[in-house]
Amino acid sequence: VVVGVLASILGLGSLSRGQTTNASCAPSFSWAENSLQQSPCLVAALLESQCDPFGGWLIPALPASNHYTGPSSGQATTCECSTLTYMLISACGACQNRTWISWQNWSQNCPIIELSVFPVPLPPTTDVPLWAYMNISTAHATLSQPTSTSDNASSSSPSSQTSSLFISTSTTVLSSTTTTVNPTSSVSSASPNHAGAIAGGVVGGLTLLVALALVLLWFCVKRKRNA
Secondary structure: OHHHHHHHHHOOOOOOOOOOEOOOOOHHHHHHOOOOOOOHHHHHHHHHHHHOOOOOOOEOOOOOOOOOOOOOOOOOOOOOOEHHHHHHHHHHHHHOOOOOOOHHHHOOOOOOOEOOOOOOOOOOOOOEEHHHHOOHHHOOOOOOOOOOHHHHOEEOOOOOOOOOOOOOOOOOOOOOOOOOOOHHHHHHHHHHHHHHHHHHHHHHHHHHHHHHHHHHHHHHHHHHHHO
């Protein structure tokens, strides 16, 4: 996988330094663009170039069955170790119909982690879409289009709104056992017991009332005779 990415990078030698990516996103990922209609691949390249002493950074198109890797040990920059960069790079892979690695794997060589912030001033030629500021600790679902139209807007600071876009740290298939309860059979099986109890109570109550009435009548008749 890494070899494929390196080969792709080497194959871009003819590109000028001003060109920061040759990756193309699918039209269905237009929501991931910033307010300048820049793809997440281009925005990620511009951000990472802020920590490059030579001022240039190239994000190549991904070959099939490849994904972008995190910063290497001993060479990780604060720009690479920002969750903003990770979110943009992951979206860059997703928009090419490729996979992406988890934040844990991406940041394993980072001495300092920048959560939902960018450690240096943003370049004036770009801005960061709001969904890239998401708190990565809440990311458990799949990469999907934000439900709010304001979520694909851009800003130089985090938004107070919560985006519905998530980067999944792993793919998990959840299975569950469903127990089906048949209400009709449950009610019908219990009905005879309830009917019998109700009928017995009614009969017993009537018998008691008749007995009390007879006793009362007997006392009344006896008193009249004595009188």
